[in-house]
Amino acid sequence: RNVKRQTMCRNDINMLNAEFLAIYDLLIPLDEEKAKQKQLLTLLEKLVSKEWPDAQLHLYGSCANSFDFSKSDIDVCLVMEAANSDKSEVLLKLAGILQADNLQNVQALTRARVPIVKLMDPVTGISGDICMNNMLAVVNTKLLQDYVHIDVRLRQLAFIVKHWAKSRGVNETYQGTLSSYAYVLMCINFLQQRRPAILPCLQGMDFTYCLTIDNVECAYFDQVEKLCDFGSRNRESIAQLVWAFFHYWAYFHDYANDVISVRSGCTLSKRAKDWTKRIGNDRHLICIEDPFELSHDLGRVVDKYSIRVLREEFERAAEILQYDPNPCVKLFEPY
Ligand code: ATP
Ligand code: MG
Incomplete structure (x- = not known):
């Protein structure tokens, strides 16, 4: 030794x-898996913009910086102004919207260190976490992707x-x-x-x-x-x-x-x-x-x-x- x-x-x-x-x-994930991730993101964008027209969704983490393995979950960040004080409220509302659209295993973890909503999309089979206003994670994801x-x-x-x-x-x-x-x-x-x-x-x-x-x-x-x-x-x-x-x-x-x-x-x-x-x-x-x-x-x-x-x-x-x-x-x- x-x-x-x-x-x-x-x-x-x-x-x-x-x-x-x-x-x-x-x-490495297959192209069709990446296409399914995109499909899920598009669905989430549609549901979110109906309720919050000015909000944006960003992918972050490994699914957005090329360090994801095949069959990974996606990490999504919901960005909207003036929602920092009532994050829990927004996330609970979001969970309700996702459930109403038949997404599965929807759970709002509002007391976690980083509060998130978890979900699974039965159409693509992909799971994901949505957090809020975590732009630093979006930017450090871009830095890693640029190095790649x-x-x-x-x-x-x-x-x-x-x-x-x-x-x-x-x-x-x-x-x-x-x-x-x-x-x-x-x-x-x-x-x-x-x-x-x-x-x-x-x-x-x-x-x-x-x-x-x-x-x-x-x-x-x-x-x-x-x-x-x-x-x-x-x-x-x-x-x-x-x-x-x-x-x-x-x-x-x-x-x-x-x-x-x-x-x-x-x-x-x-x-x-x-x-x-x-x-x-x-x-x-x-x-x-x-x-x-x-x-x-x-x-x-x-x-x-x-x-x-x-x-x-x-x-x-x-x-x-x-x-x-x-x-x-x-x-x-x-x-
Ligand atoms: P995996 O494929 O294992 O899920 P991942 O790249 O998604 O890997 P995680 O460690 O789950 O990596 O982190 C997801 C993203 O969250 C990172 O890309 C980074 O943007 C952000 N992140 C994670 N941990 C921290 C941290 N301690 N400080 C700042 N940002 C972090
Ligand atoms: Mg991850």
């Missing part, structure tokens, strides 16, 4: 690469990491492990730090997109079609990147001192962020800065028990990728 290996010493890298790409292809357009290896790496996290039970925020959103930020930051870099730091460039939401300025370079060659000087394959990702989190990340920051394209020190001691439930045992809400550590859900689980899983993955003759079986073995 804890033997640090700097190089990948396998003679079957090409085969491993092909296996990862095959898994990636299997996980720059280099295909981001989507491939994130799919393998998410698939690993779901298989190993470390994608459960209510159990103290990390959200899919956190894992994608880890992948982006990792690719920003490869040499040569595979991804740029969009928030470090002259901004072409700017929106202020709840006093948070969200500004970055979003003309990503101009950056589609950005990573081409780096020829690392997906197998090498998966190996290096897990080695970084198993052996090289400085958990005691560092914060990973997609906004900066590098790591920052905990001291600079004043994230050195526990305040309330924020223990900062693994630190992942939100790209826009800078005081928000996506590792805040991790506690002294789950940090051990996480780090052991990173080490397990790193060792399998280094030594196991059949890594794809072991890596995704159900826990």
Whole structure:
């Protein structure tokens, strides 16, 4: 344990690469599933605009930023002015409207941390959650989607990491492990730090997109079609990147001192962020800065028990990728 290996010493890298790409292809949703998601969104837009003509619906989360697996639920955000004070009332009303239109399993969870209405559409078979006025989530979804357009290896790496996290039970925020959103930020930051870099730091460039939401300025370079060659000087394959990702989190990340920051394209020190001691439930045992809400550590859900689980899983993955003759079986073995 804890033997640090700097190089990948396998003679079957090409085969491993092909296996990862095959898994990636299997996980991608089919075009017809994406069409059904659109169909459901159109129905919801129709129902919402009848009651609230000025309201808008936005897709956010993985269904809107290309990190969704086949058969995922959709996340929808209802945006309307002056509804912040009576969110519960609006959501209850919305639930009534959905029920009247024969949507199934409709539930308004008005007391949740993020209040939502849940639903299932019997026509398309798709389930979804609708939240309210959560524009920061809509904008961070766009940022992730813009990064996807720059280099295909981001989507491939994130799919393998998410698939690993779901298989190993470390994608459960209510159990103290990390959200899919956190894992994608880890992948982006990792690719920003490869040499040569595979991804740029969009928030470090002259901004072409700017929106202020709840006093948070969200500004970055979003003309990503101009950056589609950005990573081409780096020829690392997906197998090498998966190996290096897990080695970084198993052996090289400085958990005691560092914060990973997609906004900066590098790591920052905990001291600079004043994230050195526990305040309330924020223990900062693994630190992942939100790209826009800078005081928000996506590792805040991790506690002294789950940090051990996480780090052991990173080490397990790193060792399998280094030594196991059949890594794809072991890596995704159900826990
Ligand atoms: P999955 O496919 O596993 O559902 P997902 O991309 O939908 O993955 P979630 O972690 O469920 O990821 O998050 C959905 C969206 O909600 C994210 O894309 C992000 O916009 C927003 N989000 C989630 N967690 C946070 C958070 N802690 N802070 C800010 N935004 C968040
Ligand atoms: Mg989701």
